[in-house]
Amino acid sequence: MSFLPYAVAAWLFLVGLYGIVTSRNLIHLVVCLTVVQSSTYVLLLAVGYREGAAAPIYADIPTSRPVVDPVVATLTLTDVVVEATVAALLLSLAVQAHRRFGTLDPDELGALRG
């Protein structure tokens, strides 16, 4: 039962990968990529969790209380915003591909031309 968080992270990774591989629409592909990204967030936070610990904000708890790991929260929270911007970059690539090739289907995209 305590393997569940890691199992969910692995499942999200594989399901997102399946979506990317079988996608027929570039925008659908980018959204499946965000699912893969979220699997890393789940894994990071699952690693840093401590049983019975509180959130790492000391505004209303005494400093002696055990808290969950703040470093993984740091990594994850910057990651969430930044990877959304990267997804936006990929979306604009998809828009540009549509302009260039007239289609959003990855299978029909032509070869790169100089």
Next chain:
Amino acid sequence: MTGIQAVALVVVALGGTAVVLARDPARQALVAGIFGFSLAILFLTFQAPDVALSQIVVGAVALPAMIIYALRKVQRREQVERGER
């Protein structure tokens, strides 16, 4: 692990599957927004409120907006090419 964490994990797994299985990008944007919310609730149960706040504003507000704007740009171009505008 507490019960609510287990429930949140299962909901996240189902949500991720739903995002992948929604093939139409417009509908997928909506499902992605709901998936983002469920992720935020999961992060709250993991005692990480900063990450949950980040996920809410990004995954339920900014990301679906960007998907829909990109779709709109593509659709407008298709409409022009079909001569409807």
Next chain:
Amino acid sequence: MSVFGLGAAGTAALLVWGLAGLPSFGDFEGAYGQLLAHLTVPERHATSAVAVSTFDFRGLDTLGEEFILFTAAVGVLVLLRGQRADETVAAEPMHPRRPTADSRTLRSIATALAAPVLVLGAYVVSHGHLTPGGGFQGGVILMTAFLLVYLAGSHLHLAAIRPLSAMEGAEGVGAAGFALIGVGGIILAGAFLENFLGFGTTGNLVSGGVVPLLNVSVGIEVMGAILVIVGELLDQRFLVRKGDR
């Protein structure tokens, strides 16, 4: 498809084997994180261990992430703005005074919400070192406020309040601000991004040294970057182009 199936099965096996070797959920004994958490209040006088980790103890990582954000926004600009020059498709074929949204309800709600969301964003950014929040979250909330202005008004209103060049300027100022504060650390305290301001008293708005300033600069940068991206995706033009547009 079968190739993917094989690959997925192999990856799944590897993942399960690797993840099973992790300490069981809830048992994490990492010493580094615990040390940082215990040092937050005594040394930095700030109450949010995550904010202090982000901007002080692991500030270099955040600098890198912030520049990924900056680069992605620049990438979107390069991709989408370059195609405007030789665009055969018309941009938004609108008179600048025509309202953006057709529904009056939407416009009223957006008008009512724009200012409160702006205040909320400023609050989240400035209190990042005390409560959950900070530059990244608050920056996105600030961006939402400007987007609501766009929904509520017409292009002309938006051009007055949110000109694209000001947003690009904001993005640059935020990114440069972070790096410059880091350089200030070199000059005044001996190491890049070293905390060089006084720490103040715990729980006050002015505490934690450099952390509130870095929060503000990150907030400005995130707001500018996402507005630039959204502006490009919306293909806004604020000057009516010559000809039949």
